[in-house]
Amino acid sequence: MKKFSEFYHDLNGEFRENYPLANLTWFKVGGPAQMLFIPENKDDLIRFIKKCPIKYPKTVIGAGSNLLIRDGGIPGIVISTQKVNSIKPFDSSLYAECGALDMTISREASKYGITGLEFLIGIPGTIGGGIKMNAGSYGMEIKDILQDVEVIDYSGSVFKINSDELEMEYRKSNTPNDWLFLSCNLRGEKSESHKIRSKMKEIMKDRKNNQPINKLTSGSTFKNPYKMKSWELIDAAGCRGLTLGNAKVSEKHCNFLINTGKANSSEIEKLGNIVKERVLKKSGINLEWEIIRIGNEIENEINHE
């Protein structure tokens, strides 16, 4: 790995060894990436993957808003898409690169009078992460607006596929783990910008009132079981406000876990598993994690400061 950056001297992006990934996630926890690569743009990212031997494990991260990275960090190369973020409107559609933030896409769409993308204003991730997770809110999901996706797999093949080939379901796309979404086309309809903006304002107001959006969190911890709400099950199991060390179940929205400031990843994961157990015991429902947990575990002390 030491020689890695020398070998790839013709790339424009940044390489960082042993980089603390907590900086790149909403939870602000997690160990280091053995190697972090931040491509400068889409061409740089494609060039890198085409040259980088398949033997190096690769993990892609967007805004880190749906991730719990374990304290032992991630072996191999972590690719951050933060700078691969161009957005271009075309009539009632929009081209967006993987690292473009959902919020920015929503704002751009409103500027160009494109409706249908308002729900993205409340999702703090990138569109690449949104496609992987089939993110959604307020009755809409990415699959409702996704036309096609440009993909690169880790053997270096670049290809385009239609959204129906991604087999998107509630909070997941059924795609191989060695696919990285490079860019996509999103479709909307023409409307008046002021109407679009007022819908976006309503969404933001509702979020502020009902979710702990200014805390260190990763959004909904568990998927909603069929025709049920996870938060109701968690509440009924008596877990609202439950703490473990510096991890806490939000009082405001009890399907959100919070790092109260000094938590480590294992405290948050353990607290999530305690919630899961209590819900199972109380209601017989086995909650499924929505947050993606990745990386190596290390045994950490529970922090009682």
Ligand SMILES: Cc1cc2nc3c(=O)[nH]c(=O)nc-3n(C[C@H](O)[C@H](O)[C@H](O)COP(=O)(O)OP(=O)(O)OC[C@H]3O[C@@H](n4cnc5c(N)ncnc54)[C@H](O)[C@@H]3O)c2cc1C
């Ligand atoms: C306050 C808050 C509110 C939230 N509200 C919502 C909500 O209303 N609805 C909702 O659905 N989610 C919500 N989330 C969760 C999160 O924002 C979404 O899941 C988002 O789509 C994740 O995008 P990301 O870029 O942060 O992905 P990351 O968290 O970085 O990664 C998530 C997964 O996507 C993969 N991935 C990332 N980029 C790519 C790429 N280019 N190609 C292939 N795979 C990729 C990663 O490997 C990982 O498996 C919320 C989170 C927070 C913190």
